[in-house]
Amino acid sequence: MTVRVRLAPSPTGTLHIGTARTAVFNWLFARHEGGQFILRIEDTDEERSKPEFTDNILAGLKWLGMEWDEGPFFQSQRLDLYRQAIQTLLDKGLAYRAYDTPDELDAMRETQKARGHAPRYDNRHRDLTPDQQAAFEAEGRPAVIRFKIDDSRTITWNDMVRGPVTWQASDLGGDMVVARASSATTIGQPLYNLAVVVDDIDMAITHVIRGEDHIANTAKQILLYEALEAAVPAFAHAPLILNQTGQKLSKRDGVTSISDFQKMGFVAPALVNYMTLLGWSAPDATEQFTLAEAAQQFSFDRVNKAGAKFDWDKLDWLNSQYLHAMEPNALLELALPYLQEAYALDAEADHSWLLPLVTMLGPSLTRLTDVVEQSRFFFTETVEFADDAKAQVQLDGVSAVLEGILTGLTEKSPATIDELKALVDEVTKAQGVKKGLVMKSMRAALMGALQGPDLMESWLILRQRGFDVPRLQGAIALV
Numbered sequence: 001m002t003v004r005v006r007l008a009p010s011p012t013g014t015l016h017i018g019t020a021r022t023a024v025f026n027w028l029f030a031r032h033e034g035g036q037f038i039l040r041i042e043d044t045d046e047e048r049s050k051p052e053f054t055d056n057i058l059a060g061l062k063w064l065g066m067e068w069d070e071g072p073f074f075q076s077q078r079l080d081l082y083r084q085a086i087q088t089l090l091d092k093g094l095a096y097r098a099y100d101t102p103d104e105l106d107a108m109r110e111t112q113k114a115r116g117h118a119p120r121y122d123n124r125h126r127d128l129t130p131d132q133q134a135a136f137e138a139e140g141r142p143a144v145i146r147f148k149i150d151d152s153r154t155i156t157w158n159d160m161v162r163g164p165v166t167w168q169a170s171d172l173g174g175d176m177v178v179a180r181a182s183s184a185t186t187i188g189q190p191l192y193n194l195a196v197v198v199d200d201i202d203m204a205i206t207h208v209i210r211g212e213d214h215i216a217n218t219a220k221q222i223l224l225y226e227a228l229e230a231a232v233p234a235f236a237h238a239p240l241i242l243n244q245t246g247q248k249l250s251k252r253d254g255v256t257s258i259s260d261f262q263k264m265g266f267v268a269p270a271l272v273n274y275m276t277l278l279g280w281s282a283p284d285a286t287e288q289f290t291l292a293e294a295a296q297q298f299s300f301d302r303v304n305k306a307g308a309k310f311d312w313d314k315l316d317w318l319n320s321q322y323l324h325a326m327e328p329n330a331l332l333e334l335a336l337p338y339l340q341e342a343y344a345l346d347a348e349a350d351h352s353w354l355l356p357l358v359t360m361l362g363p364s365l366t367r368l369t370d371v372v373e374q375s376r377f378f379f380t381e382t383v384e385f386a387d388d389a390k391a392q393v394q395l396d397g398v399s400a401v402l403e404g405i406l407t408g409l410t411e412k413s414p415a416t417i418d419e420l421k422a423l424v425d426e427v428t429k430a431q432g433v434k435k436g437l438v439m440k441s442m443r444a445a446l447m448g449a450l451q452g453p454d455l456m457e458s459w460l461i462l463r464q465r466g467f468d469v470p471r472l473q474g475a476i477a478l479v
Contacts (some may be wrong), residue, residue, distance in 0.1 A: 004036050023064070029207065030300060066234070082194060157459070161237055161300055208235050265367030377448065
């Protein structure tokens with residue numbers, strides 16, 4: 001048997017981290033088993049499905065490195081297939097048209113609520129006579145098509161994560177709607193549970209891997225597989241991603257969209273690495289790995305039943321590890337869009353100084369966005385002086401030191417770090433001061449602060465930008 005799994009997001013919103021983690025588990029299992037990963041877009045919700053959400057989902061999956069083997073398939077293009085399956089259920093007597101009005105359904109639920117019962121459809125239109133059906137049609141009542149559920153059934157499956165799962169059909173809410181807006185001769189819009197099953201049968205899906213919030217749907221869908229005389233796939237229900245209070249992670253907790261994580265400066269390998277750890281652990285306890293490395297070890301016996309709490313600190317740590325290990329040119333390629341957005345870089349200008357900048361800042365980055373704040377003073381000709389930096393340049397003898405540096409810059413035009421160091425040594429000796437005073441004063445003059453990145457590397461970048469002389473002149477003017 002060739003393993004075939006599917007990811008089936010709904011384009012009613014952007015790619016959520018919960019959906020993306022489901023994609024990760026599907027992809028890892030397929031690759032581990034030498035199987036196939038199919039992408040299906042469940043866009044039958046015409047009002048809420050948007051092309052821009054589909055684009056966001058596809059772009060997010062590609063960014064994360066989870067290329068699919070087949071698809072994307074769109075449910076909106078497969079409606080005839082679903083209607084054929086519904087007609088089969090009708091022909092077998094396993095489904096029927098129900099003509100309840102919204103008011104009648106509301107009254108039924110209110111009665112159940114008053115009696116302390118859980119709301120459910122009471123199957124009142126399951127056995128309508130032809131005359132009753134014709135009467136409802138004559139009234140102009142629209143119908144829904146309901147699938148018959150035998151309340152006496154016990155539905156069981158051996159979940160790859162949770163082990164044996166048992167569900168009573170009587171807890172499924174009565175006969176299930178599988179199509180809306182129907183009539184005596186037409187079948188309206190097919191609904192989720194029916195479409196999913198028909199797709200999985202048609203696409204020969206062998207394993208359905210999704211979040212635990214689908215468990216009730218699984219019970220309903222098993223009944224539909226059986227009614228359509230199809231093999232029931234294996235199921236794995238992964239734990240939900242939780243916030244720090246143990247509730248399901250939602251927009252109220254801040255960022256949940258993959259595109260937002262990207263904007264926040266997380267890199268794809270780190271984010272997909274972290275998502276893999278949300279509910280799964282490697283046999284060797286490794287926490288940093290590529291998708292391909294995780295696929296070699298992946299199995300559902302190491303997926304937890306309990307919810308996985310989202311930990312921002314751990315994600316930040318993982319992201320920093322990937323950034324710190326990155327080659328400078330690769331880091332610059334990723335950081336450049338953030339710098340361009342923040343500083344409106346002139347596309348025609350020489351930006352060769354950016355490579356040494358990100359090379360210097362790389363070891364201090366946690367997120368790519370950090371490069372914007374940490375590089376801020378490299379984008380302005382002058383700086384504002386912190387109080388301690390201002391006090392430093394106003395010390396006795398510092399003005400003469402800075403004047404000596406300025407003279408050396410004009411006469412020698414140093415263009416390397418070694419040449420800048422030689423100039424510092426020369427001025428130190430000529431002024432008869434300690435080198436520490438010169439270095440501290442240069443940092444204050446060039447950066448406007450007594451803390452910051454490496455002084456000599458920063459000075460060389462500022463020199464490439466033509467900013468070092470104006471800053472030294474500005475510091476001297478403070479005296």
